[in-house]
Amino acid sequence: MADVGIGFREHSGWAAAVTVSGRPAVLDRRRMLLCDPGLPRQPYHAAVGLDLDRARDLVVDVERSAAATAGHELACLVGELNAAGHRIRGVAVAVGTAKVPEELATVLGSHALLHAAEGELYREALADAVEAAGLPVVRFVAREVLADAAAALRRPIADMLAELGAGLGPPWAKDQKEAAAAALLALHTAA
Numbered sequence: 001m002a003d004v005g006i007g008f009r010e011h012s013g014w015a016a017a018v019t020v021s022g023r024p025a026v027l028d029r030r031r032m033l034l035c036d037p038g039l040p041r042q043p044y045h046a047a048v049g050l051d052l053d054r055a056r057d058l059v060v061d062v063e064r065s066a067a068a069t070a071g072h073e074l075a076c077l078v079g080e081l082n083a084a085g086h087r088i089r090g091v092a093v094a095v096g097t098a099k100v101p102e103e104l105a106t107v108l109g110s111h112a113l114l115h116a117a118e119g120e121l122y123r124e125a126l127a128d129a130v131e132a133a134g135l136p137v138v139r140f141v142a143r144e145v146l147a148d149a150a151a152a153l154r155r156p157i158a159d160m161l162a163e164l165g166a167g168l169g170p171p172w173a174k175d176q177k178e179a180a181a182a183a184l185l186a187l188h189t190a191a
Contacts, residue, residue, distance in 0.1 A: 001085045002027075006077065007092040007182030009142070009175045010034065010122040013041030016175035017073075019081060020183040024153065026164055027086070029176055032073040034122050036065040043121070044107060044114040056104055059121075066125035074129045090186030091130040095139045096120045138186040142178065149181035152188040160184075 002021045009016045013035035019028040040046035043062035047055035074091075081088060098116040100107065107113045130137045140148060150157040164180050165172045 001087055003089045003187060004081060004086045005090050005092065005138075005183040005185070005187030006081075006088060007145075007179040007184070007186060008032075008094070008126050009179045009182070010094065010119065010126060011175075012118050012122065015122065015126060016179045017077060018176055018179035018183050019077070019086075020164065020180055020187060021086075022187055024160070024164055024184055026168060026180055028077070028081070029168075029171075029179070030077070032070075032077070034066050034069050034073070034125060035062060036069065039065050042114070042118050044117045047104075048108050048114070052104060055108060059104070063121055063125070066122055067128060070122075070125040070129040071132060074126075074133055078133055078135070088135055090136040090138045090189060092138045092140050092145075092182035092186035093127045093130065094123055094142045094145075094182070096123060097141060097143075136186075138182075138189045140182055140185055145178050145181045145185060149184040149188075152185060 004019050004021050004027060006017060006019050015032045015034055017030050017032045018026060020026055035041050039062050043059045047058050096116060096119055100117045100120050107117045127137050146157050150160045153160055161177055
């Protein structure tokens with residue numbers, strides 16, 4: 001039985017999910033769907049120009065979809081890891097760095113806030129799913145995750161990423177690297 005950490009890097013409607021062991025080694029990487037394909041992945045953008053009631057309904061529909069799909073996708077991943085004999089020590093989800101106002105009209109009036117609100121929607125859907133699964137949530141700042149994980153392992157970032165990516169084929173892009181670093185951070189923080 002290996003202790004593992006899971007890390008997420010969310011996007012509009014999906015997330016890169018990477019599971020790592022303490023060796024460190026990537027055990028699993030996947031793209032997790034976080035929104036029903038029939039709904040807009042960027043609900044705040046889609047709500048611009050709608051009356052506030054319709055805009056609010058659209059955002060709520062996507063929030064519900066994100067909660068349901070995040071819970072389902074996480075349950076599948078956790079089930080596979082448990083069946084393989086792994087123990088999940090922690091799950092890393094990014095925190096937002098921009099304050100999102102509660103007033104929908106304010107959010108809809110600012111392009112920067114549209115993006116911030118959408119990021120928050122998916123990050124919180126993931127965090128809520130992790131908490132509902134009874135797993136420890138480790139929060140991280142996305143722009144600091146590589147440095148924080150490398151510090152936890154006491155090795156340079158480039159060495160950490162090279163070791164994690166050794167033998168992996170594509171995709172091994174920024175999303176997967178940050179999710180892997182977040183997973184290592186979750187594993188070492190929770191342990």
